[in-house]
Structure formats: structure tokens, C-alpha cells
Amino acid sequence: MVFNPSLALGEAYMDGKLTIEEGSLQDLLHLLFQGLDALDGHPVQRARAKFARGQSQRNHRRRSQRNVAHHYDLAGALYDLFLDQDRQYSCAYFTDAGQTLDDAQAAKKRHIAAKLLLEPGCEVLDIGSGWGGLALELAQSANANVTGITLSTEQLAAAGARAEAAGLSHQVRFELKDYRETEGTFDRIVSVGMFEHVGPQDYSTFFQTVGSRLKPDGVALIHSIGRMEPPGGADPWISKYIFPGGYIPALSEMIATVEKAGLWITDIEILRVHYAETLRHWHDRFQERRAQAAEIYDERFCRMWEFYLAACEMLFREGPLMVFQLQLAHRRDAVPLTRDYITDHERQALADVPENVRHRA
Template sequence: MLEKTVYRQLLSRAFDIPIKVTYWDGKTESYGTGTPEVKINLKQEIPLKAMTSQPTLVLGEAYMNGVIDVIGNLQELIASAYRQAGSFLTNNPFLKHLPKISHSEKESKQDVQHHYDIGNDFYQLWLGKTMTYSCAYFEHPDDSLDQAQLNKVRHILNKLKPEPGKKLLDIGSGWGTLLFVAAEEFGLEATGVTLSKEQYQYTQQKIKEKGLAGKVTVLLTDYREIKKTYDYVTSVGMFEHVGQENLALYFKKVQEVLVPNGRALIHGITGQHQGAGVDPFINQYIFPGGYIPNVAENLTHIMNANLQLADLEPLRRHYQKTLEIWYTNYTAVIDQVQEKYGEPFARMWSLYLQACAASFEAGNIDVMQYLLTKAPSGTGLPLTRKYMYQLED
């Protein structure tokens, strides 16, 4: 009886919006001030100890398996938990619940393939024509997803102020859109590296279709194995997956593969106040081995690698909007996903996309673009930031 009372007290203080909860015993209670627009249906009791020790993992699994149903805006529900001071859902030291995560080349390959080698068919259902799985850049509020993804790639390349004919390395090149734009629009000789077999095969096929052989190359290899040097380096949505213990090595590798005066644009998810670290649910089911550092961590590694910070731009609201569009696309095809992969998988990805959008909405994670240069100090960049936007007008 006491456990049920505590259970209800925890839920009553977990959100900053009014909610209605129907418990496994059939009793319905409302919490907060106002008319609830979100309703939670708990179909069976979840052990209190499990729920409070690793809430994102336990509740995430419960949602996947249909033990919990949410009627209403799940993104808003999760964002409200992030906003609520002292919520048991977000005030947990996630890191202590996980063993030390290793990121050898073999383990990194396994982690990447777990996530990206679900199959290109899965991602093609909802990512859009560019097959770009990272934060888009909305120059105008009504930009389509495909337009905003191309905006992002051009924004990255504009920041580098690249000269045609020079060489670019893209670390974690995904399905290749940045490589193609770099070659076709900026005249660069572009090389990408990925550990995903599916991404590698897709990019190889696109190189043939676009007639870019000799201008674009993709390698199925670990970035740590790159020995050549390049005029420019890009890396989008990559450092979140190298592991906390490899962040120093990652930025050092960026420095090593750059020629003197070379420039790099590193784009990835960070925390502005404290790193989001490791989330047990995402680590278990979505992307094993992930770690989200805070800005201070990255800047420390950048300085220690003898790289110079030339510019830093936050794009948090852009990623929230990107995820919301992905979720809309995903919702339209969820029946296809469920038919091929099963209901728990389909619900898992639905939760993942909405939870990530909520995290950006609440501001507990951000996405940053770090423009970096390598010594000596004469970088060749203009004195002001105006050049970054001239090609976008």
C-alpha cells in the first residue's frame, strides 16, 4: 500500500503540465492545474525500485512493449518532465548505472552497424530524399526538410571557405550527401569514411549514378586508420559516437589529418550545461556506445589537440524542428515499419524520435558547429562572419 502511495506521489510531481493517469487497478487520477491534454495509461504495475533507478530504460521498455500508452502529445509530456525541477524521470545519475563503455575499432564497428545497418529501406521511409540523418538548417521557417538538409551541407561548406580543387575528408560520411555537394557545387575532391556497410554501398552506388568517380571516394574503414592529409575536414553527428574516452583521440586525429592552415567544421550534439552523458534506453536499444559531451569537454579536447576555435554556432531549435518533421514522416509509414520489424521496434523508434525532440525543446541538449583551424595562425578566413551567409541569400 505504501509503495502504491509513493508511486502516485512520484508521478504527481513528475511533470509541469496537467496530466491524467489511469493505473493498472482501474483508478484514474488527475495531477496539476488545468484540464489534462495528455493521458497516461499504465496497464500493469512497474516495480517502484526499477522505475526510480533507471527510469528512461524501464519506462522506455514499458512503452515499447505496450505496457504504457500515452494519449496526446508525447513530446510535450517528455519535455515537461525535463522542465520540472526534481522530477524523478530526469534527475538521475545515468552514468553510474552503466559499465565503462569500450570503443575499440572492432566495438565501434559493431555499434555503428547495430544502428545504421538496420537497412537503407528503413531510413529511406522517413529521412527524405537527401538521406541525411543529422540536424537540418532552416534558413526560412517554411523550408522543406530536403531543402533544409541541403542548406545545412552548404552552410558547413561555406564556413570552410573552400578553394576548388582541394581535398576534403568527411569523417562519418553517412549516405554521402555532403560528399556529393562538396564535389558538384564546390569543386572539391571529397573522401568519406564510414563503418556502415549499408551506407558504404549506398554511397558507392550514388557515385556511379552521379558520374563522380575520381571526384568522390568512400572508404569502409575506421577514421583512426586514415593516414593521408587533407585541406579540409568535416564531421557531422560523429563525435557523439566515439565514446568519452576517445574524444581526445578524435580531435587529435582531426588535427593530424589537416594540412598546416587546414580548416575543419565539426558538427554534433552537446550539452551546454552538463553533458547528457549516457542514456540507458538509447544505449541499450538505439545506439550502443554513445556519449554526449558538454561544450566545455569538447573545447578542452580542441585546445589540447592544438586546434584553434574560429567560430561556434548553436543550432538547437533547428534540430528540434528536424526531429519533429522526421516524426511526422515516420508516423505516416509506421504501419510499414511495424509489418517488417514488429510492433515493439516501431514503438521504440516512435518514442526515440519524440524524446529527442523533447530534449532539444527543453534545452537540456544542443547541437553545435565548431569551426576549427590548424596552426600556423594565418587561416585565410575573412575577418567577419558575413562570408558564411553570402551564398545563402
């Protein structure tokens, strides 16, 4: 516990060696995260974090695919237990108090679409396309042609089936491909929840790839978890059990590599508590269907997943994590000079949503 508290605490909970007699796991984690700054400042922890960052491995193509498979190729039925209807597995965008998870995820997609300044017929590259929800939304709402790439075979199959069922196979296609293997150029590039899997050694490669694939008058939007503090190491428990090869960047790391790629940062937005609220919804939904999760896997897996969702919520609610949205372009005038266009687009897009869909449970 002293030398590696995250790993020891998580494993103790998974193995049933840690029991909570009063209160909940969230109560315990909330208490512990109140002292996170003091713990991180301890010489032992500073040395461990520095060592961990120095030991992080490059996520070459084969390793990246193995890391993705570890998490995203789990049974689709598991994700149906706690995600929204569209299987959005990234930070939602809560615009109103008491908003449902489905509505907040729909608001996130509208927010991203607004920043992309889509036009009919736009060629869009979606890096890390997941189960295809965002790609399908951009095709339906903006009549865009979208190429989604993923390293998850499970997500690829599900996304392709969704495109076919929606009658959008002529507009949306999904490929099992690493971002470094993409060819051609695109009017828009979007990446949501994928940059956390790139690794600091490949940041330059990532943004150089974005720059080379983005047309001269194009716009890109990168949505990523980030930290509000200087660069650090990966969490040992998360790295071992949840996201091997994952790394949460500091904004300073991202900006330094964007500058070297010769791209303009035309907008930066920091989403602070939105992911904490998203994770709270996910945790509560998972708990409501926990028995079904145990049928898919086992009790130890369920305890692991509980710890994952609860700990991540506290990292966003009490710890140093947030979400960055970076809008990038080759030209300084690729987007309007004020941000009014974002709100205008979102309001118009929301007005176009049927009332029965807008307020679904």
C-alpha cells in the same frame, strides 16, 4: 521508474504496457520533460549519471564497428520512410518558418560548405560520411575531391552506388575505415553527426587525428550534438536500444581536448531548436508511413522508433541538448576575421540553385 525512469518508461511503451488514453506520446513526454531538472537533481539520479559516465566503455575499432552496425545497418527502406530525399540523418538548418525538411537539409549543407571555404580541387576528408549526401554535394558545388569514411557496410554500399550514378566516382570515393586508420593530409576535414560515437576516452585521439590529417593552412568543421550543462552519463534507454556506445559531449569537454591538440577554434556556433524541428519532421513522416515500417520490422520496433524520435525531439525542445559546430585550423588566419563570408557564400550558393529545386516539396 524511480531508479531508472528513462529505461523503464521506454521499455514500457515498446512492450505495450504503457498506454496513453488522452493525448499523444509527445504530450506525455512534454509534461515529463517539464520536470526534468528536478528529476536530474535528485540524489538517486545524480549518482546514477555519475556511475554511468564512469562505466562508459572505450569505443575501440571493433566495438565502434559493432555499435555503428546496430543502428546504421538497418534496412535502407526504413530510413527512406522519414528522412529527406538525400538521406541526411543529422540536424537540419531551418532558415525560414514553414521550410520543408528537404530545403532545411540543403541549407545545412550550404552552411557547412560555407564554413569550409572550399576551393576547386580541394582534398576533403569526410569522417562519418553516411549515405554520401554531403560528400557528393561538396564535389558538385565546389569541384572538391572527397574521401568519405564510414563503419557502416550498408551506408558504404549506398554511397558508392550514388557516386557512380552521379558520375562522380572520379571525385568522390568511400571507404570502410575507422578515423584512426586514415592516412595522408587534407585541405579540409568535415565530420557531421559522428563525434557523438567517439566517446570521452577517445576525444584526445580524435582531435589529434584531425590535427595530424589537416594541412597547415587547412580548415576543419565538426558538427555534433552537445549538452548545455556539465558532462553527464549516456541515457540508458538510448544506449541500450538506439545508439550503443553513444555519448553526448559538453562543450567544455570538446574544447579541453581541442586545446591539447594545438588547434585554433576559429568559430563556434550553437544550433538550439533546429534539431527539435528536424525530429518533428522525422516523427511525422514516420507516423505517416508507419504501416510500411511494420512490414519491414514489427510492431514493437515501430513503438521503439516512435519513442526514440519523440523523446529526442523533447530533449532538444525542452531538455539540455543542442548542436555544436566547431571550426578548427592550425593557423589563426586560416579563415576571414569576420563571419560575413559565411552569409555571402550561402546567398550565392542559394542563388545558383534552380528555382524548381529550391522549392521542391
